[in-house]
Amino acid sequence: MTDAVSLPLRERKKAETWTALHEAAASLALKNGVEQTTVEAIAASAGVSPRTFFNYFQAKEDAILGLREPVLEASLLTPISLTADDLVGQVARLLMSVASTALGGDGRARRRRLIARDPHLGRRHMDYMVKAETLVCQGLAGLLAEDPGWAAGAAGFGPEESARMLVMISGVPIRFKITSADFDPVEGLSAETLQPSLALLHELLRKLS
Numbered sequence: 653m654t655d656a657v658s659l660p661l662r663e664r665k666k667a668e669t670w671t672a673l674h675e676a677a678a679s680l681a682l683k684n685g686v687e688q689t690t691v692e693a694i695a696a697s698a699g700v701s702p703r704t705f706f707n708y709f710q711a712k713e714d715a716i717l718g719l720r721e722p723v724l725e726a727s728l729l730t731p732i733s734l735t736a737d738d739l740v741g742q743v744a745r746l747l748m749s750v751a752s753t754a755l756g757g758d759g760r761a762r763r764r765r766l767i768a769r770d771p772h773l774g775r776r777h778m779d780y781m782v783k784a785e786t787l788v789c790q791g792l793a794g795l796l797a798e799d800p801g802w803a804a805g806a807a808g809f810g811p812e813e814s815a816r817m818l819v820m821i822s823g824v825p826i827r828f829k830i831t832s833a834d835f836d837p838v839e840g841l842s843a844e845t846l847q848p849s850l851a852l853l854h855e856l857l858r859k860l861s
Contacts, residue, residue: 672698677715686770713776718757722784743822751784764837825849
């Protein structure tokens with residue numbers, strides 16, 4: 653069997669093990685609490701060794717929430733137009749896409765319930781969202797540095813600072829939406845449901861300028 657043929661099988665096995673560990677960790681945490689959920693118990697429930705656990709997760713909190721290192725694919729940066737009127741919207745959608753790579757599994761409601769029960773999990777979740785923001789900042793800074801209209805910086809700040817500010821601004825409508833009373837954690841956030849929040853931000857910026 654060649655590597656090309658065997659690689660998909662290995663990847664499937666890895667995905668199955670990751671899912672088994674995540675499901676075991678989340679179930680044990682809901683049943684016994686985070687403090688009483690140990691790496692050893694998670695591994696035993698998933699049918700693997702504690703050593704194998706650490707090949708997939710850095711800590712039990714990551715397994716409970718289904719967290720993994722976020723990824724920014726180069727293909728996500730290619731469509732971004734720095735001269736478009738909806739640049740903030742483009743960056744907001746990029747943030748959403750990269751943040752979603754840090755969240756495995758389908759249990760949005762369960763994740764929200766776990767975080768509500770244990771604030772420590774919320775801080776761990778935020779750590780990964782910050783990692784996603786950092787990736788977007790780095791990718792956007794690279795685009796700005798290559799663009800004649802942005803490379804010289806703005807108001808005395810270079811591309812890195814400009815990128816960080818753009819990412820922070822673009823994160824506002826996301827936070828606005830997910831903290832709104834009508835936000836459905838099971839449905840999650842999409843480009844369509846984010847649009848009204850983006851429209852509000854644009855209108856406010858227009859009034860303030």
